[in-house]
Amino acid sequence: MIFSSAGIAAAAGVLSLLCCRRGGLAGVVGLAGTILSVTAGIVTLCTSPPNGVSLLFMLPTLILAPMAAIHSRAYIKGHGNPGIYWGFFNLTVATMLALPLIKEFLPFLIVWELMGIFSFVLVMFNYKADELKRPAWIYLLACEAGGLLLMLFYALSFKSGVSQELFYAIGMAGFGLKAGFPLLHIWLPEAHPAAPAPVSAIMSGAMINLGLMGILVFVFPGVDPALCGWTLLILGCIGSLGGIVFAFAQDNLKRVLAYSSIENIGIISMAVGCTFLGGAFNNNTMIVFGILGSVFHIINHALLKGTLFLGAGQVFCATGTLSIDKMGGLMKRTPVTGSCFTAAAVGLSGLPPFNGFIGELMIYLAAFSGICSGIVQLRFAGIAAALVLSLTGACAVVAFSKAIGGTFLGEPRKITECQKESPWMYVPMLCLLLLSVIAVFSAPFTAPAIIKLVKTPGLDTAVAGAEKILFYAASFSALFYILCTLILLCRRFLLVRGAENESGPTWDCGYAKPSARMEYTGSAIIQNLADLFNSFLQIRRKVDEPQGLFPSKASFEWESPDGSERFFWAPVFKFAAGVSDKVHKFQSGYLHVYVLIMTVALIAMVIWAIVS
């Protein structure tokens, strides 16, 4: 019963695959299947809620899957075989719905592997494009490496005498590869831009959370809570700050969003870390705010990042590019998408009056209750968390100002042709935004339910405090809307009386012919900050300076490739390749050499056995 939604999705996936030859039919079956399975999922949750954290990790999938499915209908038109897309889309959704409900590790591992492979097909969907090969390959490698580590984790759980630290580290790394922890995040900035936008939305909003869920359900039970807390807190601090600094240095819109996902998973880990630390030091307020912060932020991230990725998909369909520096002025031609994107981006920067703020407020309060607690360790953790959160928030404002400003505002820079937006694409975005507004105002009422789900007794006073704060936060969000309306009305009144409104070109300080080429591009907006952080970002610049009195040509290019890939993984893989090359000599293809190797090995083993 409890698996009914996953079952329906899986059946719909298989059916769509069977309808491969008839694209239209596959589309109908696929979309209907997703919506049916999500309905079944919601009904199951309402009638017989599964206990514990699993429900919380199902919610993002349940919210995002139907929206992404509706968006896909328009997105995949003319992009390959719809049967294959819908088949694997539904199969991925099925695995994602099933995972939170599985309590045994072995079936979990099997479904986990299936999820990786199904989603790999989705990432590869537009397989004819050349630039897709590398990202898809990296994604497959990351999935398989994670799977292997988890298999090792499973195998080691039966063997005694293994060092505990190593055992848990292997589990953390296996799940961390999916969650996008720092250093393990390399697949996100590659796979997200390559995958179709609705798939990126699901992967970023829902799938990476599952990595965190795996850690919470399978790795952490049995570990000292203080150790868990510190690990997650430190990983979260590095991930969120590093992620967002790389986010604002990117030119590809979906890469910005991918790095922002690394940031947000970092923020969620920080919140969970605060919860564990609160538990370790018996600080009830910290536990409550930590739980609420992580849950709200998971939901908010799903809603807002979903909107942003769907918006990026719309932009890609309208302009055919994702390069922020080439776009501009899209707000006038795709107004609904632009407005949704702007609202969601402001929300995801953690600013009120949107729901991103509610989550961040809770995490801040967890940190501040640590600061005020008087216990040295908690105070230190709280200061670190709050400081990182505020710097992350400020950098997120930069990253999203750049994304909005470069893509939607101003005048078109290079891409002047733009197609109309399609309701199939913007209606899901509007729905997600509506849900996020509801999330703000329902937060005071959902808070006690969330705490009850996690089932930690003895937190009643702290919960009551949190409810009150959420109520205040929601009322001030409402007050912001009211005040804005009042001031707008006031301005309308004043302008009607003044009655000399006109429109004209932008004042460009007396310059006679302002053109779009003079506009600040996305890269120009963040150039100051990128310089400030350059020792961390290591931006690659290619300058062709103007020469002579009458320079004929000059050019400037810059890109900010992933730091961990350049300075950690590339050397590691280079070393591995070097070793493999040397070993490769043995693999000569001559049978007698192989026999010789085997004989030598056999003799060596015999000698070893005799000696020991």
Add this chain to the structure above:
Amino acid sequence: MMYWLLNLVLALLLAPVLFGVINKVKAFFAGRKGPRLMQTWYDIFKLLRKGSVYSTSSTWIFKFAPVGTLAALFIAMLFLPLGFCSSPLGFQGDALLFLYMLGLGRILTVLGALDTASSFEGMGAARELQFSVVSEGTMLLLLIFLAIQSSSCELNTMLCGRGNSFWMSAAPSMLLSAVALYVVLLTECCRVPVDDPETHLELTMIHEAMILDNSGPDLAFIHYGAGLKLWIFSAILTALVVPADLLSPWSALLVMTSGCFLTAVFVGITESMMARYRFLKVPQMLMGGFCVEFAALALLLISGGVK
């Protein structure tokens, strides 16, 4: 509650006058007579009566930005213990809502600037974004500092519930915090040496560059909002340094108001004494402010001036 309302009304009325004070001080140093104290109010009323010109490049964001910024600043003001009276709207965690309302105002101004497609406004937006990262970090460290001193996360208690002896117990870190907050004030309110609101050389401006294209009532909202922001930061600075727990409401009102005006005088003196920094030097000054606040926090934690 009544006293707080009275203080709020007073703040709303007097906020633009702070600019008059600054200009008077600057005029005094320059040996001029200077514009009248109420000049900003006159400007605002004049602008309110005018029409607006909207650029053909801009969209609803440009029209919404001044409105949203003003609303955000007004809401931020509601949490402050103006005149050392507890705000009736305060709650645990309002310090963060306060910080983020300022952030909301900032992103709206930046987006409004980018919406005009003007290269100058882009320039201003880029600089504002760069400086905001550091000044927001400093502001948060200050909040942590206050939270440790007061064991609370509510601005009322953080600013006015620290007892009267915090200068005795933690004088060095209080001094450092005041310096850091003054640096943040100069940045956030766009004063010399970070930004020069007087020049109309577009290349050297930050805030003024971002609002080049606003006119009429929109510009009036922006000017008024700038006044509110200056009042907000001066009020925090006053409440940070003055232990006023035992004052009667009326004398507290007097202390707060004169504190704000005194801050304006200080800003005027600073502006008269020094020139604006080169843009490359401003981040260094901001980083300096951040480090000073960090040192204040570290001193407070080490010296044990903690409840």
